[in-house]
Amino acid sequence: MQCFDAVLFDLDGTLIDSAPGILATFQKTFETFGLQVPPARLRPFLGPPLRQSMAQLLPQAQVEMAVQTYRGLYEKHGLDGCAPYPGTRQMLTALRSAGFVVCVATSKPREVALRVLRHFHMEDAFDYVGGASMDASLDTKTAVMRLVLSQPALEGRRAVMVGDRDNDMQGAQDCALPAVGALYGYGSMEELMPFGPAFCAPDVPALAAWLLAHGPMAKRKVEP
Numbered sequence: 618m619q620c621f622d623a624v625l626f627d628l629d630g631t632l633i634d635s636a637p638g639i640l641a642t643f644q645k646t647f648e649t650f651g652l653q654v655p656p657a658r659l660r661p662f663l664g665p666p667l668r669q670s671m672a673q674l675l676p677q678a679q680v681e682m683a684v685q686t687y688r689g690l691y692e693k694h695g696l697d698g699c700a701p702y703p704g705t706r707q708m709l710t711a712l713r714s715a716g717f718v719v720c721v722a723t724s725k726p727r728e729v730a731l732r733v734l735r736h737f738h739m740e741d742a743f744d745y746v747g748g749a750s751m752d753a754s755l756d757t758k759t760a761v762m763r764l765v766l767s768q769p770a771l772e773g774r775r776a777v778m779v780g781d782r783d784n785d786m787q788g789a790q791d792c793a794l795p796a797v798g799a800l801y802g803y804g805s806m807e808e809l810m811p812f813g814p815a816f817c818a819p820d821v822p823a824l825a826a827w828l829l830a831h832g833p834m835a836k837r838k839v840e841p
Contacts, residue, residue: 619795619815622716622833623771625747625762627780628723628730630664630802632705633737637698638691639663643670645694646687650675663803664782666724666749666756691729701737702801704821709742711825716833718774721746722765724758724784744770758788766792777815777831779824786812799824 629635640656640663647654652674662670671683712719720743723730727748734740747765749756755764758780766776778789781802786809789796798809798817809817818824829835 618831618835619777620831620833620835621775621777621795621828623718623720623774623776624712624828625720625722625765625776625778625794627664627758627778627782627785627799627802628721628725628733630781630804631779631785631799632701632721632739633699633733634702635696635699635733636660636663636803638695641697642687642691642695645690646671646683647674649686650679650683660803664724664780665784666758668753668756688726688729696733696736701739702821704825706739706742708821708825708828709739712828712832713742715829717828718744718770718776720744720765720768720771721748722758722762722778722788723748724756724761725749726751744768758784759791762788762792762794766794777828779818779828781809783808783812786814797824797827 626632640659643659643662644654667684668680671680675683709719721730725748730746730748745765745768747761749761777795777797778785779797779799781799781804786796790812795815796812798814800817801820816827
């Protein structure tokens, strides 16, 4: 049985149900560029890097301006209607108590991710919060995960990545980590299964149970 003593969590769609604020911010952003985009068309933008999403609907020359517009709007309205998934706080407490190093690896800029976690009084639940840079120098999930894995708290640890989108699974694959899919988030079984996740969780309590069953305490039970 695989056992782990560190976990990297995606943020949006894995710890926080952030769709209401993100979708509204995308809509307002595209409206400033003269585009009316229905929410269904925007749902695939939940999770991937911001520049990548903007480039799907705007010319490359407008992408950076759109990113800055989005960030200004998100700062004001991005958390409207958002909340941690049920059971998230309890899961994080249980993982820390069980001996896990608990980190965030998100495509959000790190300072934005920290602001979100502080808003929900969750910042202290993590040993390290890793995110993208404000510019394009650190802008992929793989790059963010490598940054997190390079932190002293992860040295000598066996980590697993938890996320809800294909870029989370790809990042785990690029970093040679096992991955767990959060099916309650914004992806789908069809999106995640090609990456061979070790487990796909239907909700946070199921995710917590799986992680704890494969954690440091479980490892001690199977050792002679």
